[in-house]
Structure formats: C-alpha cells, structure tokens
C-alpha cells in the first residue's frame with residue numbers, strides 16, 4: 001500500500017482493510033477471480049497504486065448470478081417475513097454507523113473526496129436511506145380491484161420482488177450509489193450482484209463484509225469487481241431479471257441494448273447538465289453560497305451538478321464576483337486532510353478530459369472568472385472554475401464535464417417561457433434550481449422545466465423520501481421514495497371467479 005498520508009489521519013481499521021488482500025463476495029464466500037487476474041486501484045491525490053482487486057471474468061459473473069439465483073429461488077431470504085427483512089436492513093444501517101469513520105476514510109482514499117463529506121453524505125445519507133427502506137418492507141401492498149366482466153369476482157394485485165438484480169454503480173459516490181441500489185432491492189426481497197466502478201471498488205468490498213456481519217443469508221448480496229466488460233457480462237446474463245445502472249448516458253444506452261436478450265427490467269440514472277437559474281430578487285448571499293456548492297461539491301462530480309448558470313443581467317456581475325470569492329475560499333487538497341473542501345478528480349482520464357474542456361472553453365472565447373487550470377503538480381486536482389459569457393454553441397455548455405467547472409450566462413428577459421427554453425436547451429433533464437424570493441415565479445417556472453428534480457433556493461439536496469431520476473437522456477426510473485420500491489417489484493393480478 002502506498003498512501004502518502006500524514007500520520008493519524010488514517011485510522012487503524014481503515015489502514016488494516018486497505019492493506020488486506022481483496023477478494024470478491026460470491027454466495028457467502030470470499031473468492032479470487034477464476035482467472036487469478038487482478039487490476040490496480042489508484043490514489044487520485046498522487047496517481048500511485050493503492051492496492052489491487054480481482055478482475056472478474058464471465059465465469060465469475062456466472063458464479064455470482066447463480067448464487068443470487070439460488071438465494072432468490074431456494075434460500076431463506078424470500079421466505080422471511082417483511083419484519084425480518086426490515087430488521088436486517090436496519091441492523092445494516094446500525095453497522096454502517098458503527099464503522100462510519102472507517103468507511104469514510106476508505107472512501108476518501110479511494111475516491112479522493114473530503115473525508116468529512118464522505119462521513120456526512122456518503123455514509124450518513126446511506127444510513128438514512130437504509131432506515132427509510134427498512135420501513136418499506138412491511139408496507140409493500142397490492143390493491144383490491146373491482147371487476148366489471150360478467151360474474152362475481154374477487155380480484156387483487158400482489159407486488160412481488162422482481163428477482164435477481166445486477167446493480168452497476170459509478171465512482172463519484174461509490175458507497176452511497178451502492179446503497180441507493182441495494183436498499184430498495186433488499187426491502188422488496190430481491191437478491192443482488194453489485195459491480196462497483198473499477199476506479200473505486202473498495203467500499204463495496206467492505207460493505208460486503210458488513211452485510212455478512214448483519215446476518216443476511218448467503219447469496220443475497222454478491223459483489224464482483226471489474227471494468228465495463230464485467231458489467232456487460234452481468235447486463236447480458238440470461239438469469240438476471242433486472243439491471244439498475246448509474247453512470248454515463250453513453251454506457252446507459254449500451255445497458256439498454258445489452259438487456260434486451262431476455263428483456264430485463266431496466267432502470268438507468270445517467271448524465272446531466274443541470275441549470276441554476278438566478279432571478280434578480282434572490283437573496284444574493286444565500287444564492288452565491290448555494291450555487292457555488294451546487295457546482296463545486298464533490299469537485300463537480302455529481303450527475304446533478306449545477307453546471308449551467310443563467311443569471312439576470314442586473315445581478316450577473318455580482319454573482320460572478322461572489323462565485324469567484326467562494327471558489328477562493330475552498331481549500332483544495334488530499335481528501336483525508338480534515339480541512340479539505342475539494343479533493344482531486346477521480347483519474348488521469350477524467351483529469352485529461354476536464355483539462356480538455358478548460359482549453360476548449362478558453363479557445364471558444366469564454367471568460368475565465370476564476371480557475372481554469374490544474375492545482376498543484378501531482379495528483380488530479382482542478383481549480384474550481386467559473387466561465388462567464390459562454391453560449392450554447394460551446395462544448396463546455398453543451399456537454400457534461402463532470403468536474404468543478406460552471407458556465408454562466410446572463411439573461412435580460414423576464415419571460416418565463418424564454419428562460420425555460422434556455423434552461424431546457426440540453427439533451428439531459430436530471431436537475432435544475434431556481435433562485436428567487438417570488439414563489440409564484442418559482443412554481444410557474446418549476447412546471448416548465450424538463451427535469452426530474454427542481455429545487456428552489458437550493459441545489460443538490462436529495463432526500464430519502466424524494467424520488468430522484470431523469471427526464472430525457474438522463475434516464476429511466478426513479479430512485480428513493482416509494483418509486484424506488486416500484487423499480488424492484490412487479491405486479492401480479494389475481495382474479496378469482498366466485
């Protein structure tokens with residue numbers, strides 16, 4: 001292991017886990033890949049290798065799916081009462097709380113993010129979601145249906161678990177995205193094969209240990225590590241009933257195609273280019289802080305990052321100055337350092353991609369209000385960047401950058417239809433925010449925005465009970481809230497002629 005951290009920042013438990021040999025969890029056993037191959041995991045703060053994990057090939061995917069199938073078809077899991085499932089999920093939440101600091105440290109090393117954010121958001125929100133979903137186990141019900149065909153009938157619906165779920169998650173919130181997926185799947189009574197992103201497989205492996213400690217039956221949760229090829233093998237597998245994916249729109253389309261063989265149920269949460277629309281009456285201090293965190297949180301690596309700002313021309317300059325000031329206050333550095341606000345981006349590939357966009361923005365004539373370049377000389381750090389006076393022809397405005405880069409444009413018309421047209425001028429439709437004191441304007445504009453979530457005077461605030469997902473090319477399906485249960489259940493109608 002090669003983690004250049006000042007002494008005392010990495011706890012003994014996290015260090016021991018990072019130094020341990022990493023294996024995959026299949027059918028309750030920790031195993032190597034059958035090929036014996038491994039791949040390396042890197043520290044984004046310096047680009048050096050941290051450790052290696054097994055590379056799952058098709059035969060490993062077959063084993064994992066068979067274990068999940070066995071657990072679904074024949075194991076004790078599907079015979080448990082809803083309350084018994086609920087108790088297990090709640091226990092898992094308690095254990096995540098117990099191991100919260102350790103998990104946050106592992107996440108911070110693997111992903112680069114500030115350890116404080118990892119504890120509060122990745123672990124903290126994950127615990128809340130598990131507890132929320134634990135409550136759903138006992139509330140998944142059908143309906144009694146009045147029938148109109150001749151004769152006397154008693155008809156009802158049952159909501160049953162969809163079966164074996166392949167869950168493929170990205171690297172921006174590795175543990176949290178895993179929990180977004182497993183929590184409703186477990187609540188519904190499904191079994192899971194999880195594939196974390198190849199850049200950040202470590203907390204998913206630790207999660208497997210904790211799920212075992214909570215007492216879940218063998219095979220209910222399996223984890224395989226590998227890249228897109230492992231993901232594709234899962235997606236194409238004929239014994240998988242459902243695929244849930246979070247990642248890029250490009251790969252999302254491959255997931256949809258790959259699932260067609262046995263017509264798996266599919267839910268995909270994809271890219272975004274979310275607008276933040278600022279009205280002249282907005283509380284400027286609150287708006288400056290909120291729009292800044294709307295783009296810079298997690299180094300901009302959020303699918304709902306507020307990466308396009310539309311601000312009324314009367315407050316545009318003030319907002320730009322405020323954003324530059326906010327950016328200057330953000331401490332850039334290694335995620336494990338307690339005062340870090342912005343860690344590195346995930347990989348050399350993303351670092352190069354974001355730098356390419358920074359160059360493209362400058363070349364296309366965007367004004368660099370702040371940032372616009374890398375930070376430091378090692379690791380994948382990018383300065384928080386504000387581009388002003390951009391326009392919708394520029395690639396920085398059209399495409400998802402997935403870094404701490406925002407494009408700002410002034411508007412000078414109060415017509416809400418025209419503002420909505422600008423805001424909706426994207427292939428994506430994941431999130432949007434409206435900053436104003438006028439709730440009539442907020443409600444009216446919210447109806448015109450084509451996005452799965454519209455925030456008012458906030459951006460990025462998710463809640464366990466609030467459905468989350470995309471319009472347009474940002475995806476299919478809604479995670480969290482009651483809607484997430486619908487993703488993992490299917491309805492059976494029972495019609496009885498009396």
Ligand code: ADP
Nearest residue numbers: 169170196197198227228231232247248251254
């Ligand atoms: P990002 O752009 O955020 O890196 P990707 O969409 O490339 O996201 O990856 C998200 C997840 O999808 C990762 O776990 C990755 O390994 C997986 N993945 C990549 N390509 C494929 C594919 N063709 N089929 C299935 N999963 C894939």
